[in-house]
Amino acid sequence: xxxxxxxxxxxxxxxxxxxxxxxxxxxxxxxxxxxxxxxxxxxxxxxxxxxxxxxxxxxxxxxxxxxxxxxxxxxxxxxxxxxxxxxxxxxxxxxxxxxxxxxxxxxxxxxxxxxxxxxxxxxxxxxxxxxxxxxxxxxxxxxxxxxxxxxxxxxxxxxxxxxxxxxxxxxxxxxxxxxxxxxxxxxxxxxxxxxxxxxxxxxxxxxxxxxxxxxxxxxxxxxxxxxxxxxxxxxxxxxxxxxxxxxxxxxxxxxxxxxxxxxxxxxxxxxxxxxxxxxxxxxxxxxxxxxxxxxxxxxxxxxxxxxxxxxxxxxxxxxxxxxxxxxxxxxxxxxxxxxxxxxxxxxxxxxxxxxxxxxxxxxxxxxxxxxxxxxxxxxxxxxxxxxxxxxxxxxxxxxxxxxxxxxxxxxxxxxxxxxxxxxxxxxxxxxxxxxxxxxxxxxxxxxxxxxxxxxxxxxxxxxxxxxxxxxxxxxxxxxxxxxxxxxxxxxxxxxxxxxxxxxxxxxxxxxxxx
Amino acid sequence: xxxxxxxxxxxxxxxxxxxxxxxxxxxxxxxxxxxxxxxxxxxxxxxxxxxxxxxxxxxxxxxxxxxxxxxxxxxxxxxxxxxxxxxxxxxxxxxxxxxxxxxxxxxxxxxxxxxxxxxxxxxxxxxxxxxxxxxxxxxxxxxxxxxxxxxxxxxxxxxxxxxxx
Numbered sequence: 001x002x003x004x005x006x007x008x009x010x011x012x013x014x015x016x017x018x019x020x021x022x023x024x025x026x027x028x029x030x031x032x033x034x035x036x037x038x039x040x041x042x043x044x045x046x047x048x049x050x051x052x053x054x055x056x057x058x059x060x061x062x063x064x065x066x067x068x069x070x071x072x073x074x075x076x077x078x079x080x081x082x083x084x085x086x087x088x089x090x091x092x093x094x095x096x097x098x099x100x101x102x103x104x105x106x107x108x109x110x111x112x113x114x115x116x117x118x119x120x121x122x123x124x125x126x127x128x129x130x131x132x133x134x135x136x137x138x139x140x141x142x143x144x145x146x147x148x149x150x151x152x153x154x155x156x157x158x159x160x161x162x163x164x165x166x167x168x169x170x171x172x173x174x175x176x177x178x179x180x181x182x183x184x185x186x187x188x189x190x191x192x193x194x195x196x197x198x199x200x201x202x203x204x205x206x207x208x209x210x211x212x213x214x215x216x217x218x219x220x221x222x223x224x225x226x227x228x229x230x231x232x233x234x235x236x237x238x239x240x241x242x243x244x245x246x247x248x249x250x251x252x253x254x255x256x257x258x259x260x261x262x263x264x265x266x267x268x269x270x271x272x273x274x275x276x277x278x279x280x281x282x283x284x285x286x287x288x289x290x291x292x293x294x295x296x297x298x299x300x301x302x303x304x305x306x307x308x309x310x311x312x313x314x315x316x317x318x319x320x321x322x323x324x325x326x327x328x329x330x331x332x333x334x335x336x337x338x339x340x341x342x343x344x345x346x347x348x349x350x351x352x353x354x355x356x357x358x359x360x361x362x363x364x365x366x367x368x369x370x371x372x373x374x375x376x377x378x379x380x381x382x383x384x385x386x387x388x389x390x391x392x393x394x395x396x397x398x399x400x401x402x403x404x405x406x407x408x409x410x411x412x413x414x415x416x417x418x419x420x421x422x423x424x425x426x427x428x429x430x431x432x433x434x435x436x437x438x439x440x441x442x443x444x445x446x447x448x449x450x451x452x453x454x455x456x457x458x459x460x461x462x463x464x465x466x467x468x469x470x471x472x473x474x475x476x477x478x479x480x481x482x483x484x485x486x487x488x489x490x491x492x493x494x495x496x497x498x499x500x501x502x503x504x505x506x507x508x509x510x511x512x513x514x
Numbered sequence: 515x516x517x518x519x520x521x522x523x524x525x526x527x528x529x530x531x532x533x534x535x536x537x538x539x540x541x542x543x544x545x546x547x548x549x550x551x552x553x554x555x556x557x558x559x560x561x562x563x564x565x566x567x568x569x570x571x572x573x574x575x576x577x578x579x580x581x582x583x584x585x586x587x588x589x590x591x592x593x594x595x596x597x598x599x600x601x602x603x604x605x606x607x608x609x610x611x612x613x614x615x616x617x618x619x620x621x622x623x624x625x626x627x628x629x630x631x632x633x634x635x636x637x638x639x640x641x642x643x644x645x646x647x648x649x650x651x652x653x654x655x656x657x658x659x660x661x662x663x664x665x666x667x668x669x670x671x672x673x674x675x676x677x678x679x
Contacts, residue, residue: 358586360585360586366586371558371570372558372568426568426583427584428558428568428569428570428581429570429581430581431581431584431585431586432584433584434583434584435583435584435585466585466587470582470585471521471522471523471587472540473562473565473567473582473583474521474522474580474582474585474587474589475519475521475527475529475540475589476529476538476540476546476548476562477560477562477567477569477571477580477582478519478571478578478580478587478589478591479517479519479527479529479531479538480529480531480538480548480550480560480562481550481557481560481569481571481573481578482517482519482573482578482591483515483517483529483531483533484533484550484557485573486515486616487515487533493556493557493571493573494556494571494572494573
């Protein structure tokens with residue numbers, strides 16, 4: 001038997017083919033990409049809006065290209081402006097980060113037309129794999145499990161019954177024309193189907209003017225599990241294990257971890273095989289994430305994200321692999337510089353997304369200025385952020401201000417370290433979701449790993465409202481500071497009116513005052 | 515020093531503050547050491563027990579808004595005046611006493627005896643803690659007696675005027 005031993009190259013890693021890159025993004029991910037770029041010896045130019053011109057990534061980059069004033073549509077989403085920025089900056093490649101134009105096939109196509117390397121897949125691969133319908137059909141062809149459901153709209157009760165029998169109960173009847181829970185019914189058994197179907201139809205007709213409904217299998221407590229993968233243009237496919245992102249609210253992820261407690265070795269293998277087959281079928285090259293829903297022993301393919309994800313750090317922590325660097329190399333048509341054998345998983349990582357939001361007011365954004373900043377550090381803690389003292393969080397972009405990632409040899413250690421990090425962390429000047437995360441980490445079900453995609457919503461105010469202890473602290477603090485003012489009549493503990501940190505919430509101040 | 519604080523759930527707590535020993539007593543029961551952390555801009559933090567909490571504090575009359583370690587809290591100082599108007603709802607006598615919530619100076623009297631007033635009407639202005647505090651009526655009625663004059667220094671809980679229902 002002949003075998004070829006693959007050894008890691010000794011000495012320094014080869015310099016990548018790409019030597020210069022425009023980063024068409026902002027905030028923490030822009031900084032992350034600069035860091036990867038510099039480690040590869042790449043000149044990094046940031047395309048920055050006027051509003052972000054003084055932000056940390058813009059200050060750190062080798063140079064900045066000002067995209068001008070205006071909102072996201074006029075800057076980070078303006079394809080021609082970005083192309084112009086790349087040409088004027090004389091760069092070979094554009095890194096789109098996540099969000100914005102990262103999954104815009106037209107943008108990828110424009111880059112191809114202009115001879116600029118787009119750090120991601122080709123436009124047609126992106127279009128295919130990113131299309132839910134294509135993905136679902138391909139998955140079925142490849143015998144990858146998808147959520148059983150009707151092929152299209154179900155028009156009458158008889159068909160509804162036939163399909164439900166085929167899919168298996170419980171089923172979910174949902175309006176084709178809209179969402180928000182209206183025109184939705186969960187049906188446990190066949191006897192209830194007729195009434196549920198008819199009432200769903202009439203509710204949908206009333207709400208959206210269209211009574212058409214789909215039927216699919218209802219997953220009571222699904223868990224969101226995704227596989228991090230990458231494929232180069234030489235046919236090499238590498239997986240980096242999975243992440244679990246079940247802690248979410250309105251489809252926005254709040255906390256992610258790697259690996260997942262819900263995944264057995266066999267399930268993981270099947271998910272990996274599915275990811276390999278799908279990326280091959282789409283002739284994909286680049287990094288990507290394949291999303292699944294896990295329901296007990298079953299898993300179902302949902303869709304593929306053809307870009308880098310916010311939560312990539314947890315995977316980097318458990319594998320030691322730099323995903324951003326790998327993505328850049330792949331775009332430069334290099335081979336992935338490691339083998340699957342060399343990707344070992346170790347320990348457990350957790351990421352908390354810290355947003356400038358108020359959980360008590362429906363997670364409404366609360367942009368403000370950073371008056372005091374202490375970022376956690378020390379063993380097993382990584383912080384990806386663009387925050388710096390004095391920074392003003394703009395109100396027109398998303399509210400993610402920092403990602404705190406903890407790593408431990410076990411999940412328990414990762415949790416303990418995260419609790420320590422959140423205790424250490426100070427972001428003063430506006431409300432953040434840090435107190436929400438502290439409550440989440442101390443919740444028994446979270447600690448036992450018994451979570452699912454509606455967990456946060458199910459817990460409601462238990463997670464979003466201050467605990468008894470926190471309330472007591474507030475009462476004491478208020479009393480102490482009031483007393484302090486009265487004690488020292490020359491002292492005014494009031495914050496300066498100019499730094500009016502509650503100026504954005506004045507309306508709520510009035511309305512919610514009892 | 516003793517204060518009553520109404521928390522955001524409406525519950526009233528008794529807090530006793532001893533600046534000499536730096537101990538705060540909550541609801542007559544828990545004794546908690548504290549320390550105010552000041553920097554040139556003012557108060558930046560507060561140590562309660564063994565927890566150091568960054569704080570932003572702002573006050574408007576008896577209303578306090580706190581940004582405590584990332585969470586926003588709205589609390590109220592419970593004063594005798596506030597106490598009284600709540601007791602009134604329980605159906606006490608036909609005469610309501612308007613009392614000063616804090617020590618200060620009456621900077622203006624906005625009503626006259628025998629005047630009919632409605633809920634929300636400003637009765638007088640009390641200057642205290644570097645602010646002009648409006649003392650407003652919480653009920654509809656007729657001013658019976660005004661017991662203070664403009665410029666008079668009043669103490670906490672002093673009766674300023676009486677209102678007939």
